[in-house]
Amino acid sequence: MTEPNDAVTASHDAPESSATGPEEKDAPLHRRGIKSYVIRAGRMTPAQNRGLEDVWPRFGLTIADGRQDLDDLFGRQAPRVVEIGFGMGNSLIEQAETHPDTDFIGIEVHAPGVGKLLDEVDKRGLTNLRVYREDALAVLEHCLPEGSLTTLQLFFPDPWPKKKHHKRRIVQPAFVELIRTRLKPGGTFHLATDWEAYAEWMAETMEAAPGYANTASADTAPFVPRPAFRPLTKFEARGEKLGHGVWDLIYQRSD
Numbered sequence: 001m002t003e004p005n006d007a008v009t010a011s012h013d014a015p016e017s018s019a020t021g022p023e024e025k026d027a028p029l030h031r032r033g034i035k036s037y038v039i040r041a042g043r044m045t046p047a048q049n050r051g052l053e054d055v056w057p058r059f060g061l062t063i064a065d066g067r068q069d070l071d072d073l074f075g076r077q078a079p080r081v082v083e084i085g086f087g088m089g090n091s092l093i094e095q096a097e098t099h100p101d102t103d104f105i106g107i108e109v110h111a112p113g114v115g116k117l118l119d120e121v122d123k124r125g126l127t128n129l130r131v132y133r134e135d136a137l138a139v140l141e142h143c144l145p146e147g148s149l150t151t152l153q154l155f156f157p158d159p160w161p162k163k164k165h166h167k168r169r170i171v172q173p174a175f176v177e178l179i180r181t182r183l184k185p186g187g188t189f190h191l192a193t194d195w196e197a198y199a200e201w202m203a204e205t206m207e208a209a210p211g212y213a214n215t216a217s218a219d220t221a222p223f224v225p226r227p228a229f230r231p232l233t234k235f236e237a238r239g240e241k242l243g244h245g246v247w248d249l250i251y252q253r254s255d
């Protein structure tokens with residue numbers, strides 16, 4: 001998992017430029033060879049290993065599985081929520097458990113987090129959650145059908161604070177347009193961050209993006225008060241201890 005200071009030192013970890021023409025320049029990050037994450041070797045606990053090895057075959061999905069029919073995948077029709085970069089999965093597990101009538105898909109590249117999530121899915125007997133251990137941008141593009149999602153959640157993405165790394169921020173015009181196409185009309189894109197400069201970047205990007213309406217009321221716009229329905233994430237808790245603020249943004253697909 002990347003933390004603000006790590007993100008600053010991570011530029012050697014990813015190939016960054018294959019962009020040549022104007023089309024590539026505006027394409028989503030993964031098509032330009034830019035990554036919004038750094039994969040760090042981390043020790044796996046026995047429970048995380050169990051999740052990745054024993055539980056994965058029942059709940060894990062890959063890009064090679066291709067475009068999903070979500071009704072087939074879950075065996076029912078239901079609201080569908082996708083969380084990008086769920087970290088250790090606290091918020092996703094809590095939501096899946098408290099909303100059994102909603103289906104959840106988590107996307108994360110961090111192996112210990114994917115293992116932990118799967119271990120919890122099994123221990124709690126959840127059937128309404130599936131997981132990708134892949135770059136979320138490729139999953140959105142190749143696997144999730146257009147107009148299929150009720151909500152897309154992006155909680156505390158890596159802020160990449162240094163200016164030279166801003167191109168690695170996942171929130172970019174091409175990314176928010178890709179998300180818009182995967183949302184149902186009226187579906188929502190919920191972003192949260194504890195990094196004030198990234199909150200402003202998110203707001204600027206979203207306000208400029210066509211086909212979205214901000215759900216904030218005039219007195220708090222562009223932000224919404226922290227919604228009680230959003231569970232505390234590990235990064236949010238850490239930010240709180242450091243005295244960081246929290247900014248939530250909720251946009252609705254209007255077009």
Ligand SMILES: C[S@@+](CC[C@H](N)C(=O)[O-])C[C@H]1O[C@@H](n2cnc3c(N)ncnc32)[C@H](O)[C@@H]1O
Pocket residue numbers: 001002003036037038084085086087088107108109110113134135136137155156157158159170233234235236
């Ligand atoms: C700062 S952490 C926040 C984790 C969690 N949401 C939380 O609040 O505790 C950001 C996470 O996003 C993941 N991530 C970043 N870019 C990603 C991408 N393109 N696809 C999937 N996961 C990504 C990272 O691996 C990391 O675990």
